[in-house]
Amino acid sequence: MNARSTLWLLVFLGFWINDVFKTNMSMVITSMVKDYSMNTNFTGRCGVGSFTSWHKLTGVVPPKSVIKQITFDWDDHEQDLILGSFFWIHWIAQLPGGILTHYFGTKVVLGVSIFLGVISNILIPFAAKMGIKTLIFVRLFQGFVGGATWSSLPHLTARWIPKKERAIFLTSYLGGSAGWPITYVLSMYITDTFGWQYVFYVQSILGMIWCITWKQLAYDDPFQHPSISIKERAHILNGMRESGFIEGQMLPIPWRSIFTCAAVWVNLITCTGSLWVLFTMITLSPSYLKSSHGLDWKTISIFFSISHIARWFFAITLCSVAKRQKYLPLRNVRKLATSVCTIGTGSTLLIVSLSNCNIVPAMIALSLAIISIGVQGAGPVAIFIDMGPNFTGILTGISGSVGGLAGLISPMWLNYLMKDDHTSFQWQKIFMITAFICWISGIVNLFFGTSELQSWNKKDTSEEQHLSTQITLLSSKSNKTRVEMISCK
Numbered sequence: 001m002n003a004r005s006t007l008w009l010l011v012f013l014g015f016w017i018n019d020v021f022k023t024n025m026s027m028v029i030t031s032m033v034k035d036y037s038m039n040t041n042f043t044g045r046c047g048v049g050s051f052t053s054w055h056k057l058t059g060v061v062p063p064k065s066v067i068k069q070i071t072f073d074w075d076d077h078e079q080d081l082i083l084g085s086f087f088w089i090h091w092i093a094q095l096p097g098g099i100l101t102h103y104f105g106t107k108v109v110l111g112v113s114i115f116l117g118v119i120s121n122i123l124i125p126f127a128a129k130m131g132i133k134t135l136i137f138v139r140l141f142q143g144f145v146g147g148a149t150w151s152s153l154p155h156l157t158a159r160w161i162p163k164k165e166r167a168i169f170l171t172s173y174l175g176g177s178a179g180w181p182i183t184y185v186l187s188m189y190i191t192d193t194f195g196w197q198y199v200f201y202v203q204s205i206l207g208m209i210w211c212i213t214w215k216q217l218a219y220d221d222p223f224q225h226p227s228i229s230i231k232e233r234a235h236i237l238n239g240m241r242e243s244g245f246i247e248g249q250m251l252p253i254p255w256r257s258i259f260t261c262a263a264v265w266v267n268l269i270t271c272t273g274s275l276w277v278l279f280t281m282i283t284l285s286p287s288y289l290k291s292s293h294g295l296d297w298k299t300i301s302i303f304f305s306i307s308h309i310a311r312w313f314f315a316i317t318l319c320s321v322a323k324r325q326k327y328l329p330l331r332n333v334r335k336l337a338t339s340v341c342t343i344g345t346g347s348t349l350l351i352v353s354l355s356n357c358n359i360v361p362a363m364i365a366l367s368l369a370i371i372s373i374g375v376q377g378a379g380p381v382a383i384f385i386d387m388g389p390n391f392t393g394i395l396t397g398i399s400g401s402v403g404g405l406a407g408l409i410s411p412m413w414l415n416y417l418m419k420d421d422h423t424s425f426q427w428q429k430i431f432m433i434t435a436f437i438c439w440i441s442g443i444v445n446l447f448f449g450t451s452e453l454q455s456w457n458k459k460d461t462s463e464e465q466h467l468s469t470q471i472t473l474l475s476s477k478s479n480k481t482r483v484e485m486i487s488c489k
Contacts, residue, residue: 098397
């Protein structure tokens, strides 16, 4: 296994651990609340159908836990506060995470971020016993330290991966999606066998093992790697030269140039639109399947597990094809991937909105929406690396902060539109609006977007050009003097 493959695996597992810390509370909170009983018979707005329960479909009924669980008196509002608190300031940490990554590197920032996530994860069972306010505080801290992970990946990619290989390397951020089914099954087994507290302890142990492995095997660039082959290092170096990355220099951040660059704003709109859709789907899809079609939570979890695995495989396949292609320019590959995760996703959401009470086309279209949005890494994310490889942490930090704000606003928007009305018409309206946002962000990029290297990516060369001009003049004068001296002789 070469150094890049090892790095991909480490990042993949790191994002899996990070995603576990983000979602583990939603997996076990039903076991933490008093008087919870699994009811497999749900009646949705569209009525009860043959798909209302996975257990009805398969005939398999899970055994009830014999462990006496510690439970809490949390109502629905308090549970929503606990689950949502992770995201309240998660978006704020994106830009500071990008700045820290720019100055200290991915190895330090990603390692420290997940290490602090491990510590806060261990504290959750104790915080829950101390009260809901303490638990929310720990979740806020966990969300904040987890915000730095996203902006650290593109920074690492710019230093290790040639342009044509970046899309497939960025599939490592889907580690959470690929590992989610395993996490879910493992969490349910641990909860039923030992108690919900041990879910957090086991996950923290796995996180600590990752931190130790990351410290031993990860390096910020190939020049620091002690055992990388000469051939691989040369391949990476050539790719860095072609991409415009400047090795060994800590360049000042060109804030003004970045914020006045039209290409940055176009891609920022694209990223914000795709993240808005992603967060909205995460927020509303479970509620839609439960309230409209009467699916139980285990059925919904299985559905999302299958969809997220397919999302990862689709991203890997598409990026592998893009890596091997020789006839399609790289800028067109970026536009194609961006169009798939925006215009393509919007089109599938339109099908969901038109499905009404037909659960089969609704679930197929919703699954396709989750799958198609998984190619963000080959589109908007890779575009930021292409246009400014020396400042990718800053660019993705800005994008994460603005786009992460969608994760805070979209649940409020959903609650405002839905209120107490979960009719098919309301769901139809929500999916149509979401599809429209997706289309707009994709069309803007299709017509105005670019992945070309920007002039502000390198150091301001005005002084260097002036110095070079002076040296040239001095050199020419010196040569002229030398010629005159020879002529005199």
